[in-house]
Amino acid sequence: MKITFIMPSIGKKPGDLSYVKTWQMEPLQIAILSALTPSDINREFYDDRLENINYETQTDLVAITVETYTARRSYEIAYQFRKKNxxxxMGGFHATLVPEEVRQYCDILFVGEAEGLWEKLIIDLKNNELKSEYINHSPLSLANIFPDRTIFSGKRYQKLGLIETGRGCTFNCDFCSIQKFYKRTYRYRPLEDVVTELKSLPYKYYFFVDDNIVANIVHAKKLFTALIxxxxxWFTQGSINMADDPELLDLMKRSGCLGVLIGFESLNDKTLSSMNKGINLKHDREKSILKIQAAGIKIYGTFVFGHENDQEKDFDKTFRFVLKHKFFIAAFNHLVPFPGTEMYERFKRNGSLINEKYWLDHNYCFGDVSYRPQNFSAETLSRLCFLYRKKFYSTASIFTRFFNRTNFQHFSxxxxxxxxxxxxxxxxKKRQGLPMGTGQAYE
Ligand code: SF4
Structure with a gap:
C-alpha cells in the first residue's frame, strides 16, 4: 500500500520552471504526516515547487496540503489523479478555513490538525473504509511529534533546519488566519522533545517556524535556556513585547538567536487599532527596536499597506523608518483578505472584494491586490508595494543598512x-506576477 504526498506550488510563470530560492525550504507538515504514517505503508513525495509530479505513479492515496495561494494548483493536481480513479x-489551512470549497475538489476532506486523526484515516484506508471527511475537533498535545525528514531525501532544499517548538498565537489580529486556525490558542512541545530533535539534526542554522515564539514568556525562557x-x-518570528524583558532578550541571544521577524504592520496607530493589533499599540516601537538590536538580534520587519486609513505618503514614511533603524530585512506587503478571517468577511460584506474567490483566478497573480482600497486604486497599491520592495533592496539601501551593529558581531x-x-x-522580482495555478483544467 502506498501514499503519495504532494506539496503544491502557487503556480508557474510560462517558460520559467525555476523556483523562488528563499521559499525553497523543507515543508515540515509533510515530514509530520510521514511520521504519523505507519512504516508498513510505502511513501513517496513530490514537491511541485521543485520537480515534476509523476501522475502515472501507482498509489492508493494522494495527500495534498492546501493553502489559499496554492488552492488552484492543488485542484489542478487533484483533477489529474482523480481522472485516473x-x-x-486535502488538508491544511485552506481546507480547514474554507471546507465547503475544498470538498468539491477532493474525495476526502481533512479539517484541522493531523495528529490523532491521520492515524484513523490510515486505518480506514487499510480497511477500504475511507470516509468523505475527517474533522479534528480536539487537537492533541504536541508531545512525541518527531518529523520524518527522510521523506525529503534527494530533494535540493536550503540548508536550513525548520523546527516547530509551539503552535498558534493568542492575539486577535483581524487579517490573520493563524489565530483562526488555532482558535487563539497557543500550545508548545515538551522542551526535551525539541532538544532531542535538534540534537538529531545536522544543520548549523535553524528557523523556528512558531507563529509567535514568545507567546508564553515563561516557557520561552525555559526553551532558550535549554538551547544554550x-x-x-537560529531565526524565528515573534511579537514586539519580547523587548519588554531584558532577561528574555539575553537568553534569546545566548541561545543563538540571530534574528527575529516582527509584524510591525503599520506606523499608523489608527490602522493598528482597526486591524486589532493592540500589542503593537501598547509598545513604543522605536524604543523596542533599540532594545532588541542592542541585544544583538537582527530585525526582519513586516509592514502591510492598503488599510482604509493608509495614504500614499505612508510608504515613504515607512521606508525612511526601516532605513533609520537599519532593518536586516523588511517586507512591504499589501493587505490580503485571506478567507476565513474577520477581514475577509468585512470586505465581503461591504463589497470591497474585486473577486470573492481571487485565489482560483489564473489571471490573479502574486502581488495583485484582490480588493478595492479606499485611498488608492488596487493597481496603485500593488505598484507601490513592488516599488518599495525594489527600493529596499537597492544598492543604496543595502549599503545604508549594512552599518548596523548587529552585522558586525562575527566576521561572517x-x-x-x-x-x-x-x-x-x-x-x-521573481515572485511578482506569479500566477495562481498553471492554467490547467481543475474541474
Ligand atoms: S500576532 Fe501575528 S500570529 Fe498572532 S494573531 Fe497577530 S498576526 Fe497572527
Missing amino acids: VKVV PLKIK HPFFYLLISILSRRDA
Whole structure:
C-alpha cells in the first residue's frame, strides 16, 4: 500500500520552471504526516515547487496540503489523479478555513490538525473504509511529534533546519488566519522533545517556524535556556513585547538567536487599532527596536499597506523608518483578505472584494491586490508595494543598512547580510506576477 504526498506550488510563470530560492525550504507538515504514517505503508513525495509530479505513479492515496495561494494548483493536481480513479485527500489551512470549497475538489476532506486523526484515516484506508471527511475537533498535545525528514531525501532544499517548538498565537489580529486556525490558542512541545530533535539534526542554522515564539514568556525562557548548550544559530518570528524583558532578550541571544521577524504592520496607530493589533499599540516601537538590536538580534520587519486609513505618503514614511533603524530585512506587503478571517468577511460584506474567490483566478497573480482600497486604486497599491520592495533592496539601501551593529558581531555576518540581501532582491522580482495555478483544467 502506498501514499503519495504532494506539496503544491502557487503556480508557474510560462517558460520559467525555476523556483523562488528563499521559499525553497523543507515543508515540515509533510515530514509530520510521514511520521504519523505507519512504516508498513510505502511513501513517496513530490514537491511541485521543485520537480515534476509523476501522475502515472501507482498509489492508493494522494495527500495534498492546501493553502489559499496554492488552492488552484492543488485542484489542478487533484483533477489529474482523480481522472485516473486515484483518491485524493486535502488538508491544511485552506481546507480547514474554507471546507465547503475544498470538498468539491477532493474525495476526502481533512479539517484541522493531523495528529490523532491521520492515524484513523490510515486505518480506514487499510480497511477500504475511507470516509468523505475527517474533522479534528480536539487537537492533541504536541508531545512525541518527531518529523520524518527522510521523506525529503534527494530533494535540493536550503540548508536550513525548520523546527516547530509551539503552535498558534493568542492575539486577535483581524487579517490573520493563524489565530483562526488555532482558535487563539497557543500550545508548545515538551522542551526535551525539541532538544532531542535538534540534537538529531545536522544543520548549523535553524528557523523556528512558531507563529509567535514568545507567546508564553515563561516557557520561552525555559526553551532558550535549554538551547544554550546546543550552540546552534537560529531565526524565528515573534511579537514586539519580547523587548519588554531584558532577561528574555539575553537568553534569546545566548541561545543563538540571530534574528527575529516582527509584524510591525503599520506606523499608523489608527490602522493598528482597526486591524486589532493592540500589542503593537501598547509598545513604543522605536524604543523596542533599540532594545532588541542592542541585544544583538537582527530585525526582519513586516509592514502591510492598503488599510482604509493608509495614504500614499505612508510608504515613504515607512521606508525612511526601516532605513533609520537599519532593518536586516523588511517586507512591504499589501493587505490580503485571506478567507476565513474577520477581514475577509468585512470586505465581503461591504463589497470591497474585486473577486470573492481571487485565489482560483489564473489571471490573479502574486502581488495583485484582490480588493478595492479606499485611498488608492488596487493597481496603485500593488505598484507601490513592488516599488518599495525594489527600493529596499537597492544598492543604496543595502549599503545604508549594512552599518548596523548587529552585522558586525562575527566576521561572517557582513557576508551573510550581503548574501541574504542579494537573494531577497532577486526573489522579490521573481515572485511578482506569479500566477495562481498553471492554467490547467481543475474541474
Ligand atoms: S500576532 Fe501575528 S500570529 Fe498572532 S494573531 Fe497577530 S498576526 Fe497572527
